[in-house]
Amino acid sequence: MARPVTNAAFDRLLTAAGYGNAHAAFARQLNLAGREQGAWRYDAASVYWWLRGRRPGEHVQAAMAKTLARKLGRTVSASELGFGVPDDTGTCAYPASVDAAIDATEQIWVTLAKHLDRQVNGTFDRGKALQAGLGWRYDLPDETVSRHGCQQVTSTDVQSLYTLADRFTDLDRRHGSGSPHTRAVMADLLVRQVGPMLRGTYTDAVGRDLMRAAATLAGQLAFMSYDAGEHSMAQHHVTLGLRLAKAADDRLYGAHLLANLATQAVFLGNAREAARLVEAAIDGAGRAPAAVLTRLHATAATAYGQAGERRACQLSLDKAERALDRMDAEPGPRWVGYFTPAHLAGAALKCLGDLHLYPQALRYAADALVLGSQNPRTRALHTSLVALTHARAGDTDAASNWSRKLMEDVSGVQSVRLRQRLRELTTTLRPHQSSPEVNEVMDALAPGPAAI
Structure with a gap:
């Protein structure tokens, strides 16, 4: 059954x-009217x-208006x-075509760029997240992504985009998400x-390669x-990045993005959906290099740990550790080079702590x-997790000691994730605030969330 028309104004113009x-x-x-912008x-x-x-x-709407005006x-x-x-810039559906992905990507970038310093609100849509995972995993590949537009695009042009992505990645890891600006x-x-x-015009x-670079930036x-x-932004x-990675025929980077979506779902407490997303990522990655598999199985462990699935969590950790042993021989793509043994250890610390297996976690x-000097945010997140795990295990002395070390790591890092971790730490320590050591740490941590 056809869905009812909701855009009556457009329907009236078409009829007229x-x-x-x-x-x-x-x-x-419409395709003829927009031919200067590419092969629609x-x-x-x-x-x-x-x-x-x-x-x-907006560029398509302009061509629509031109086409209708002529008639x-x-x-x-x-x-x-x-x-x-x-x-708003709420969640989007997984685009069905490359053209639709380019349209949606341009639209969201234009909207975001127009609203400097605006905090974007919105919620994580679990249903659309799963639909994006299924679309990326099972939709047919694109036969071609060649295009004829106004600007000639070369391989050298595309390489400059990877350099741009590296700069923003380094800025993010060193200082956190920063301001909306x-x-x-x-x-x-x-x-x-x-x-x-x-x-533009490209083979x-x-x-x-251009789609891969655009997916990296997205x-x-x-x-x-x-x-x-x-979270909606x-x-x-991620949804647009998945579609662009699909167009690039890069299943490994697509799996990485889907695992990022699973990580976001874990942060928001959607463990079941996170597990399904990372399972699709592992399935879609296929016979991936060890470095990629280490990252994917580590993400799976965090999802299973939060879901309380002890056996599945341990199996994923075992797989991640076995893959870690092969990382030197199978380093994988350059973008996965960030994932080190310290990142796997952090994932193990979190998932085992979620299962209340504190001695094993520690x-x-x-x-x-x-961690290297280029990862201050990850160091702060991991240090706070160590302190939190000690606090949850009932060792307030160790938790207080690690909390003092944490205050050295948080300076200059802006991260809502770190702010949330500090809130969890202070909440866990609050029942023990009668202890002078804990009280001292609580006073030190109190201004932290506002400054981070």
Whole structure:
């Protein structure tokens, strides 16, 4: 059964222009109107969904208005089309096509760049997260991503995007998510530099590398948004990154992004959904290098640990540790180089602590802190986790000692995740506040959440 039309304004314009029963004809004329921006492939199905609430990008709306104006013999403004102006940047559905992914990516970047210093609200949508995982895993691959637009794109152009991604990644790891302005600046660069490239001219080979680079940038902006507590924005960018990774035919990076989505779900307490997401990531990664498998199985362990599934958690930890032993021989893609034995130890510390296996968890404490100088946020997160695990185990002296060390690590790091960890620590220590040592630590931690 066909869904009811929700965009009555657009429906009326189509009918008045003679396209009421000729949606395919309108799509063909629209493709012609937008040919300067690339090889559009809109069809009757595209029109169907536009009539039922899907919002095309602003550049597509401009071409729609132009097409309708030619038939109606009068000026048609984009505001008459009934799509409105997006007031938020909530979660999006997994795009069905590369063109739809490019449209959605441009739209979210433009919206974010226009709202400097605005905190984006919204919630994590578990249903859409699972749909994105299924779409990435089971949709058919794209036959080609070549395109003909205004700007010629070369391999050298694409390599510059990886350099851009590395810079933002380093900034994020050293200082945390930063202010909303930091993410808006990144979005502005994406609008001005990456958007035109996605709509340019490129071969299939260059196009797939471009999609991979764009997925990398979307994934980085997603993680920064997650660390800042902007969960709908983070989910939106992971979803788009997954679709771009699919277009790039890069199953390993797609699996990495899906594992990031699972990590976000764990943080929000959605353990069951997180487990399903990371299971799809492991399945989709296939015969992956050891470094990638280590990361994926570590993420699975955290999901199972939070869900209380002790056996599945231990099995995942065992798989991660076996893969870790092979990492030197199978290093994997460059982007997974960040994942070190300390990251696996941190995952073990968390999942075993969630299972209340505190002595076992604390065996990983020392290894979790063997981190390079480029990872101050991870060091602060792991140090706070060690303190929290001691506190939950009832050892307030050790928890107090680690909390003092923690105060050395939090300076200069802005992270909602770290702020949440500190809240958990102070909540756990509060019943023991009569102890002078605990009281001293509580006073030291009190201003921390506001400053981080």
